[in-house]
Amino acid sequence: MGTRHRVVRRPARRPWHPAASAPASPDVDEDVDVETVVDPARPWDVIVWDDPINLMSYVVWVFKRVFHFSEPVARKLMLEVHEQGRALVASEPREQAEMYLQQLHGYGLQATIQRAE
């Protein structure tokens, strides 16, 4: 391997943190009797969050490895993470979403899952 020294930095801009990202409560008409029913078939979203340390090239590589995305798709999603602060990278049944989450955390990416809206 070569000895060329090339360091890639990412800016520190991060709109918010996953732990603080719970959606705001929707307006509720209290006069209406609402029964909440959770559809077990509703998929779970896998969201990857920006952070200032993971390299862009590394994130692209992880996306390709975990999700088998093509290079352009992986790079597009990486840029979405970088510029928007997060990106929805998959929407799957819960068990599959948990497997993706485990792999992403294993590679050091900040990822969360949540029931799709």
Place this chain on the structure above:
Amino acid sequence: MDVEVHEVVLPPALVVVLGRLIDELLALHDEPPGTSDPVWDRLYPVTSSATADDAEIRELVHPDLVTSRREALTAIAGHLETSVDSADGAVILLDDEQAVQFLGAVNDVRLALAARVQPALFRDPDVEWPPAAPSRRRAAMVELVDHLAWLQEQVLASLDAETHAHYDAVDHDKVQDSDARAGDDHDDGHDGEDTR
């Protein structure tokens, strides 16, 4: 079937430093912190934005992850110990799986260093990286995070020439600018390093 061999050449001093940092991560895994620890929290982060789901999913997902991360770090510590000196530096030969482990271990070390330098870095969006006017010790740690990024790039280049070729050829900021203009339909296999 041919086995791909990845040759990693490191300055001997970096082998020593990386080995110590990996040992520190292994020690952390031997006795996981009972209270919040910035490194542990970064390696095993929040699993769901919904607080009610987080604890349940964490219990499902993280124990296996702790085991596999410990195994990978242990393996890489062994490779560092058995590196062979050459005129170019300390040489480590890795197969594909080992190279992936090595890449992940180096990433873990970078995340851990950053979390030690700026404990709130990964939970407070107002904390900047790199830190302004760090102490001498912290400046050295920041420099090491950057230096290990170079090492990651080298391993990535060996594992995945396609991705690395793109990042090798263009300035990242220019890529982002051109891709932002390209919009959502940018999936035609063209890497976007041209100027539009």
